[in-house]
Amino acid sequence: MTFWSxxxxxxxxxxxxxxxxxxxxxxxxxxxxxLLGALVLILFAMLLDIFxxxxxxxxxxxxxxxLGPNRIGPFGIFQxxxxxxxxxxxxxxxxxxxxxxVYNLAPILSLTSVLLLWAxxxxxxxxxxxDLNVALLYxxxxxxxxxxSIIMAGWSSNNKYALLGAFRMVAAxxxxxxxxxxxxxxxxxxxxxxxxxEITLAQGDGGVWFFIAAPLATVIFLISAIAELGRSPFxxxxxxxxxxxxxxxxxxGMKFGLFYAxxxxxxxxxxGFLAILFFGGYRFxxxxxxxxxxxxxxxxxxxxxxxxxxxxxxxTVPRIRIDHMLGFNWKFLTPLSLxxxxxxxxxxxxxxxxxxxxxxxxxxxxxxxxxxxxLEALRAYSRxxxxxxxxxxxxxAQAAQH
Amino acid sequence: xxxxSWYLILAAALFSVGLFGVLARKNxxxxxxxxxxxxxxVNINLVAFWRYGSLASIAGQVFAIIVFAVAAxxxxxxxxxxxxxxxxxxxxxxxxxxxxxx
Amino acid sequence: MTAIQIIFILSALVxxxxxxxxxxxxxxxxxxxxxxxxxxxxxxxxxxxxATFLTVVQVVxxxxxxxxxxxFAIMLTRREMRDQGEQLNKGWGAAALIGxxxxxxxxxxxxxxxxxxxxxxxxxxxFDGVVELGTALVSTDxxxxxxxxxxxxxxxxxxxxxxxxxxxx
Numbered sequence: 126m127t128f129w130s131x132x133x134x135x136x137x138x139x140x141x142x143x144x145x146x147x148x149x150x151x152x153x154x155x156x157x158x159x160l161l162g163a164l165v166l167i168l169f170a171m172l173l174d175i176f177x178x179x180x181x182x183x184x185x186x187x188x189x190x191x192l193g194p195n196r197i198g199p200f201g202i203f204q205x206x207x208x209x210x211x212x213x214x215x216x217x218x219x220x221x222x223x224x225x226x227v228y229n230l231a232p233i234l235s236l237t238s239v240l241l242l243w244a245x246x247x248x249x250x251x252x253x254x255x256d257l258n259v260a261l262l263y264x265x266x267x268x269x270x271x272x273x274s275i276i277m278a279g280w281s282s283n284n285k286y287a288l289l290g291a292f293r294m295v296a297a298x299x300x301x302x303x304x305x306x307x308x309x310x311x312x313x314x315x316x317x318x319x320x321x322x323e324i325t326l327a328q329g330d331g332g333v334w335f336f337i338a339a340p341l342a343t344v345i346f347l348i349s350a351i352a353e354l355g356r357s358p359f360x361x362x363x364x365x366x367x368x369x370x371x372x373x374x375x376x377x378g379m380k381f382g383l384f385y386a387x388x389x390x391x392x393x394x395x396x397g398f399l400a401i402l403f404f405g406g407y408r409f410x411x412x413x414x415x416x417x418x419x420x421x422x423x424x425x426x427x428x429x430x431x432x433x434x435x436x437x438x439x440x441t442v443p444r445i446r447i448d449h450m451l452g453f454n455w456k457f458l459t460p461l462s463l464x465x466x467x468x469x470x471x472x473x474x475x476x477x478x479x480x481x482x483x484x485x486x487x488x489x490x491x492x493x494x495x496x497x498x499x500l501e502a503l504r505a506y507s508r509x510x511x512x513x514x515x516x517x518x519x520x521x522a523q524a525a526q527h
Numbered sequence: 528x529x530x531x532s533w534y535l536i537l538a539a540a541l542f543s544v545g546l547f548g549v550l551a552r553k554n555x556x557x558x559x560x561x562x563x564x565x566x567x568x569v570n571i572n573l574v575a576f577w578r579y580g581s582l583a584s585i586a587g588q589v590f591a592i593i594v595f596a597v598a599a600x601x602x603x604x605x606x607x608x609x610x611x612x613x614x615x616x617x618x619x620x621x622x623x624x625x626x627x628x629x
Numbered sequence: 630m631t632a633i634q635i636i637f638i639l640s641a642l643v644x645x646x647x648x649x650x651x652x653x654x655x656x657x658x659x660x661x662x663x664x665x666x667x668x669x670x671x672x673x674x675x676x677x678x679x680a681t682f683l684t685v686v687q688v689v690x691x692x693x694x695x696x697x698x699x700x701f702a703i704m705l706t707r708r709e710m711r712d713q714g715e716q717l718n719k720g721w722g723a724a725a726l727i728g729x730x731x732x733x734x735x736x737x738x739x740x741x742x743x744x745x746x747x748x749x750x751x752x753x754x755x756f757d758g759v760v761e762l763g764t765a766l767v768s769t770d771x772x773x774x775x776x777x778x779x780x781x782x783x784x785x786x787x788x789x790x791x792x793x794x795x796x797x798x
Contacts, residue, residue, distance in 0.1 A: 156632055227662065258759050262685040269693025273665065276700055280658060288704075295697060302693070319759065529637050529677070532745045537641050537674075539735035541648055541667075543728040548652030550724030551717045556702055557657060560664055563695065564648050567671050570683075578678045579747045582756065585765045589772045591683055592762075595690050596779040600786030602695050606702040607794035613706040622718060 131251045131417060137162060163244075166254055170243050170390060177389045178205040180429075181436065188440040215378035223375065224281035231278035232376065232383035238270035239391045246397055247322055249407045249420030260321040261309045264398065265302060268353055271391070272298045278384075279372040290371025293361040293447055297352055300454045301359075305349035307462040311335075311342040311469050312402050315488075325406035332481060336403040338488040341465045341496055343403045345458060350395040351435060352450070354388065358442040359450055396431025400424060404431075461499055468495060534575035542568035555609045555619045559602065566598050637677060644670035655716045657707075661699045665692055679752055682759045 128135045137158050144154035179194065179202055186193025194201030219225060244254035245263055257263055272295055279291020312335050313319050316327040328334050336343045352359040363371040373384045400406055404427055407413050413420035445453075468491050476484045541564055548561025570591045577587025613619050647666035654660050672687040739745050765771040 152632055224659075227659075257681065258757060259681050259685045262682070262689060266685045266688035266693065269689055269697075272697060273692060276697060277662070280700070280704070292701075295701075299694070299697065528631070528748050529634055530745075531747045531749075532739065533637060533641070534674070534678075535739050535745065536736065537644065539732055539739070540645055542735070543732035544645065544648040544652055546731055547724050547728035550727060551721035552652065553716055553718045554657060556699065556706065557652075557660060557716065560651055560660055560699065563664060563691075564651060564667065567668065567691075571671060571674055574675055574678050574680050574683060578680070579749045582750065582752070585758075585761050586772075588680055588683060588758070588762050589765055589775070591680075592686070592766070593775055593779045595686060596783055599690060599695060600782050602698055603786045603790040604793065606698055607790035609702060610705055610794045619706045 129416075133162075133252050133417070163254070166243055167240055170240060171386075173393070174386050174390045175205045175209070177393055177432075178208060178386070180432075181389055184433065184436050185440055188437075209382070212379050212382040217380070218375070218377045220283055220375045222283040224283070227277050227281035228375075229380070231274050231281060232373075232380045232387075234274035234277065235271060236383045236387040236390075238267050238274060239387045239394060241267040241270070242391075242394045242398075245321055246394070247325055247401065247406060248424050249413065249417040251417050252421055253322065256320055256322045258318070258320050261313060261319045264309070265306055268298070268302065268305075271353075271387075275372050278376070282372070282375040284375050286368040286370070287372050287374045289368050290361075290363065290374070293364075294355055294372060297355070297359060297361060297447075297450060297454075300451055301349045301352035301458075304345050304454065304458040304462040305353060307459075307466050308342045308346040308349065309402070310466055311339045314466075314470055314473050315339065321401055321406075325401055325408065328405040329408045333485040334403065334405045338485045339403065339465075339469065339492065340489065341461070341492045342469075343399070345462050345465070346402065347399060347434070348458065350399070351438060352454070354392050354395060354435070356388075356392065356435060357439045358445050360439075360444055361447050361450060364444060392435050393428060393432045396433075396435060397424065397428035399431040399434075400427035457503075461495075465492070465495060531575060531579045534571055538568040538571040538575070541565075541571070553620050553622060555612070555621050555624070556606070558621060559605050559609070562601065562605075563598065566594055570594050633677060636673070640670040640673040640677075643667075644674075653717075657703045657716075658700060661696060661703055664699065665696045668692055668696065680758060682762055 140158045140161065141151075141154050144157060145151055149157075182204065183193040183201070194204035197203040197207055219228060242264060245257055245260045247253035247256075275294050275298075276291045279287045279289075279294075282288075312324050315335060315338060316324045318324065318327075324335075355361075355363070361371075363373075368374075373381055376384060401424075406427070407420035407424040409423045413423055469488070472488060472491055476487055545561045545564030545568060548564060549558050550561075552558050552561060573587045573591045573594070575587075577585065577591075580587070609619055612624060616624065618624070644667050647663040647670065650663040651660050651667060654663065668687060668691040672684050672691075675681075675684040675687060766776045767773055
């Protein structure tokens with residue numbers, strides 16, 4: 126192991142040696158090194174977050190046919206720093222009747238639940254926080270901490286709009302967790318492991334990117350991720366035309382900033398997980414073998430593309446109603462994901478030991494058949510709905526004529 | 528390394544606190560909160576016995592998972608009952624729900 | 630005193646402190662949030678005990694579902710946002726005595742048991758608790774029957790909860 130081939134672990138080992146050289150015992154030296162590593166990872170994520178503020182504002186401006194921030198620095202890239210200064214000097218208000226402790230804890234928990242996810246993101250083959258054997262469940266667990274932070278914020282603000290927003294958000298997040306877990310199970314079945322590292326490796330040599338073997342799971346994961354993020358078309362928690370700003374209505378200054386930063390980083394992180402689970406993570410046809418940092422750049426580019434797709438959906442699709450959102454989950458997404466799961470599990474057993482391309486092709490065709498049948502069923506359903514509505518419309522029209 | 532006794536004493540203390548909550552609380556939901564504490568105390572014991580006993584027999588973890596399932600079922604039905612009672616009687620105080628007392 | 634012992638003591642203090650607050654605080658939403666702290670401490674203990682799957686499931690099921698359900702139920706069953714008056718019933722002194730006696734009795738039992746100071750064997754290399762657990766849950770010579778019974782119980786609870794709490798049309 127040299128500095129060139131594996132910079133992160135080389136530096137970590139060097140730090141360990143330095144600490145033990147100072148006469149610390151090895152356990153303590155290891156703990157301090159790990160703590161420093163976590164700190165560096167969090168700093169990286171937060172710096173990236175500042176950059177994401179600029180990306181988000183620039184991209185939304187382009188979608189809405191505007192220029193976006195362009196005054197501070199080249200292409201307005203220093204705009205986020207101006208935003209930070211603005212957020213810091215705003216008055217920090219705690220509403221009367223708010224539950225102070227819970228109110229102040231909620232934004233911190235919200236950002237923490239996102240930063241927790243970075244512990245399992247493999248940026249490159251040798252650059253990752255930890256390799257958990259239950260990483261995919263860990264992803265869901267961190268999401269449930271996010272749910273908790275939202276209900277804490279909504280309840281402690283002592284504001285009915287905030288509480289309504291929190292209720293909507295929690296109802297949506299708890300129900301969309303189910304298709305998300307099922308969609309996560311599909312890469313798990315194909316790989317035979319819940320570890321993100323194993324899943325990335327399985328998409329490399331002698332494997333295909335899982336979006337070929339599981340295209341429906343990719344779509345289901347993307348939809349439930351957007352719902353989990355609470356972004357449009359599922360931004361019922363904010364819905365500024367109905368409940369002003371939802372759960373963070375009472376938050377000002379940097380406390381609001383934490384929610385906002387958490388949301389952006391969350392979206393980017395889900396883009397990263399989309400890249401890892403279905404698009405090969407840090408791998409790109411052997412290019413990642415050049416250097417770990419090349420792998421990290423490939424990963425970040427893929428994650429940015431995933432993030433861009435999430436933004437694309439956000440700024441083009443209008444908001445849907447809360448009952449439609451829950452109905453869509455329970456009557457469409459959950460049954461579909463369960464069918465895909467069962468078919469994948471059976472095919473995985475049937476195809477065990479076959480060539481990779483046969484496996485991928487059969488899986489892909491099975492997904493296409495399921496998707497086609499789903500569309501047919503939807504079409505038949507909407508036809509029957511239309512038939513049921515037509516006479517009613519006619520009689521109303523006739524009544525109007527008379 | 529942590530001796531087994533630490534886990535067992537912690538679990539016993541947690542169980543007793545939960546028992547106090549179940550016996551002393553007025554609100555039916557608070558009583559259910561106490562039951563959750565007791566179930567968690569049991570789970571700590573089960574997992575600790577798995578880790579300190581033979582690793583090959585995974586029964587401790589399996590029982591803990593079944594306790595999870597039972598806890599989820601208990602909370603779903605229990606809170607459903609509480610909400611239903613609240614609709615009819617407009618109270619969730621356990622002392623006032625005395626229609627079946629004599 | 631090793632690092633792992635310090636972590637154990639810290640999480641034990643969080644668990645017990647939060648548990649005492651769960652049973653004594655007047656504000657029920659606070660009680661539910663303290664329950665979350667307790668559950669999180671228990672998850673840390675599972676992590677120390679090398680039960681990674683249970684650690685994550687504890688957070689997903691208990692914090693993500695059960696605690697949230699509690700908070701919902703508390704909000705649905707009160708007329709004002711604040712709880713008023715005494716939250717403990719008249720017999721709380723007797724309840725405290727019973728709690729203390731239970732703890733004393735358990736402590737005496739543990740004190741007299743020989744296996745209480747056992748230490749854990751190191752995990753064998755290549756031991757994957759998740760694989761072991763998954764295999765045990767579905768193999769016919771292990772726990773497939775309890776597993777299936779638990780799933781039937783969950784289904785029954787689901788239907789029962791919907792029937793009990795749902796509004797009659």
